[in-house]
Amino acid sequence: MADPGLIFGLSLRIFVAMVLGAAIGMERQWRLRTAGIRTNALVSVGACLFVFMGAVGLGENPGADPTRVAAQVVSGIGFLGAGVILRDGFNIRGLTTAATLWCAAAIGSLAGAGMEVMALIGCAAIIATNTLLRPLGRFINGRQRHAGALLQADDEDEPAEYVLEVVTTDKSEPRVRALVLQAVDRPEYTLRSLDIRPGRSSQTKVLAGVSAQHAGDTAGLEVAVQRIGLDPKVTSSRWWPAETDD
Incomplete structure (x- = not known):
């Protein structure tokens, strides 16, 4: 029978992964992006569960390497991120949303590994990147549009x-x-x-x-x-x- 203390600890990590993933997705959904609260929360929880499988399940085998599971999460989430990247003419849409999904998987992996504090710090950094750095991006784009004022008719x-x-x-x-x-x-x-x-x-x-x-x-x-x-x-x-x- 599984240790009740272990089950409680793992359940707490899943809850942390879900909450932090939902917090990341809230910013995306507020801006009407394709991957919102539920998608980012599921990615984070899924990564957390995969880390559990590597750390707890495969840990019973002395020859197993739990870090390989986390490494496969990093590469495997790229297939999901590619689904939100769209090409609209000469423009590419969805790169930031795909990168956010990748970061949500990292947050879930940290929570699954028992690094809740680092997961919280990482979640704050991701949300700050998508919000606080947005005015800087608009400022740089504005300078570029000003420099290319002669091409305004083409725009x-x-x-x-x-x-x-x-x-x-x-x-x-x-x-x-x-x-x-x-x-x-x-x-x-x-x-x-x-x-x-x-x-x-x-x-x-x-x-x-x-x-x-x-x-x-x-x-x-x-x-x-x-x-x-x-x-x-x-x-x-x-x-x-x-x-x-x-």
Whole structure:
């Protein structure tokens, strides 16, 4: 029979891996990325369980090397990360999300190895990298756009990302979601994501990530905001340019 103390300790490590993985995924899901809370939490817990198998299961064999399991987790998570990397014309999307999944596996491995403190520090570093370094990236991109101002006319032909937000009540969410889908169903737009988030005072936010073929194709969004805003169940509607990094 397994030692109850060992089972409790391993269960605690799984819980730490799940919580830290979910914290990493929360930032990704908030930015409407493909791998969100559940995906990062599952990656972290899965890596933790694989480390258990190497440290506890294979540890019963004196000739086994538990570190080989962790090494296979590092390489194997690359297949999952490749699934979120997409090529959109000359642009590559999803690299940051794929790297975040890889880091979530590292956090789970640390938690599974009993290094909870290092897992917590690593989780904080990953979230800080995806949030605090974002303004620096925008600043550098802004300098590059300023240096290439002579090519501004050509930039208008490149695709652009936008977010359409509609606030409604919880009961009217299915109806408003259908209105949003109908509004973005236009030849110049491609629906990238649709997210439903709880708001305040029994309200719900419907967020649609839209890709436009050209940077100046915003007239359809203006029309969509005006038409959706006429619905009596809609509290507010707006759109804004999405962040171009992944």
